Amino acid sequence: MKFFELNFKDGDARAGTLYTSHGAIDTPVFMPVATQGSVKAIGVDDLNRIGSQIVLANTYHLYLRPGHEVIEKISGLHKFMGWNKAILTDSGGFQGFSLAHLRTVTKDGFIFKSHIDGSIFRFNYEDVIKFQTLLGSDIIMPLDICSSSNQNKSQVEESMILTNEWISKARKLNINSDQFMFGIVQGGMYEDLRKSCVEQMIDLSFPGYAIGGLSVGEDIDVMYRIVDYTANILPLNSPRYLMGVGSPENLIECISKGIDMFDCVLPTRIARNGSLFLDSGRINITNATFKFDDNPIDLSCNCFTCAHYSKAYIHHLFKAKEFLAYRLASIHNLYFIVNLLREIRKTILMGEFNNFKKEFLSRYNSADRLTQVTQKKMWIESQERKGRDKF
């Protein structure tokens, strides 16, 4: 079964197609995050209207709840979620990082204390793959250790070596014939470690490769440097997935470095705080400026929210704490990102990506770096708090 086709290169930026048994996917592609089997605050009708081709769900969370017996009974995650397009599941490696206080590392994986009820369970490289075959994910990720940005080189290397052992053992396990397993490149902020990791992953010959361990608190220039370096030494004809990245400016920058796939909670997380994407940058709809504004969030936007509702109404919904606020804001932000990547793909196919990138970045007023890093840290800390006070 053919999995990836590179349609066109424009500089290092790539337009490709992923073939899954739940549909073909145009790349570059952004995957909305459905951690617990639901993209927060929106339904599959919304996802279809947005034009999402694939979503990401989380193995660790679904393993704990609803658990494998339920997934087995329902015959997989697609049916459970009512979603008939593609699904990628990450492995729980990120929870090994964000819930570090609730786990210990063993030879073959993690021992976690559940963030829900404090119960102890093993989560080995093998459990992770087995559960993903039950889930029926189109793309499955092996278990890995994600180093934090303040670990020293020998710690990062040690984790990388163990990760590579898990992944090489995972590679040999049976998965369903229509599933594809990706390799994961770790190695922190060290080029030589990244290089050694890429070589080992290529030896294992995966249909696609993820770059992990970035966007974990490091400076943005460091992230760009590592993305650039790593993407350049990955095989040309396999898709490259940068884990956990999702702001407009980061997406464009990393596409220009040769990345094909992305996921991030950012668009939906900031939406629930009222922060909305525009071509000119972010606005916060709870700001008093918008109380009387009878225009849609973006006059040129074709999303469901902008077609039906004014800024004044969404401002009101946030003030009145109506659930609908979170749905409408999430729809807009996801549409913005999905549509941005659709536009980017077009410009790549026309060989005009660099102009588009320049124009976009010149009008898009990024959240400043300090804000970005602070917000990301706050989010990681909020993840870390899970279960901290309980157990």
Added chain:
Amino acid sequence: MKFFELNFKDGDARAGTLYTSHGAIDTPVFMPVATQGSVKAIGVDDLNRIGSQIVLANTYHLYLRPGHEVIEKISGLHKFMGWNKAILTDSGGFQGFSLAHLRTVTKDGFIFKSHIDGSIFRFNYEDVIKFQTLLGSDIIMPLDICSSSNQNKSQVEESMILTNEWISKARKLNINSDQFMFGIVQGGMYEDLRKSCVEQMIDLSFPGYAIGGLSVGEDIDVMYRIVDYTANILPLNSPRYLMGVGSPENLIECISKGIDMFDCVLPTRIARNGSLFLDSGRINITNATFKFDDNPIDLSCNCFTCAHYSKAYIHHLFKAKEFLAYRLASIHNLYFIVNLLREIRKTILMGEFNNFKKEFLSRYNSADRLTQVTQKKMWIESQERKGRDKF
């Protein structure tokens, strides 16, 4: 402009049509409640799919937030909500009841302490009508005093007399040419007061009549007795609206007594607690029984939720506290009620309502009366708590 047409009577049950500038409405009709301009947890796309012909919004709440300046700027509530079908707005009389600790009664209305910020504001019979002309509601309600079920007759009578004064003054005020103002019949649990009130309302010649002051904690048999008595002495060719009633068994019973219009938060409120309507009665989806159930809530239901999702998934969403849970449950319960009234209308037009009623009630296992009354009291108390601790 013709407003109401009585299409057919089957015993005392009635099928009719209301004509508004936002569409014709088949009766009997249930109006989902959009207190703050949003039916909690669902969007206008959901309402359209459900088949709602009209929703109810609340004058008191919208007066406080977003306030009349915003409504004026946006040119009315329909545009603000993105809803192009009919809207009825209630007057704030119910808040005069549920927020009794935050208001005093004056000659011409209430003085409220806002439950949001504690600010003091007058809410007179005239303000209420004026604001509803700004809102552009298709059906507007004058200000009234809703007595509680434990007041004695002279207290109830006193409130009724004052209400009638407000309403007769409100009747003379200008409203938009495509708006219809209803009279409201108060008088508590006393037939003679109800009779006197009906006579005064008929003297004022309204296009429709509401029955207020019921479902406020009294025994269900008392409510049925007063509905029966009052509906019987109201004009045949005007619509009758029973305020605040909405359980399936109450709806059927009151339709059989000649009621045409209903509103209630019940279907959406209990949905957010996981309680879902079936032809056989209510189930609670958070019950462990449903953890592995891969059927929709109701195999024969045509709602969006039942078309896309299993009970196991909705159970999971509630356990995982995902926002989508509240949306999916609310859609199902509203569809159940709206569809029930659509079916009832058909049986009335065929002269078969009584058989339908018997069959429905024989298979529908009502929440027992104690549960009903307890739940209603809890809800009223939760309303009363608004602002209580703050100011």
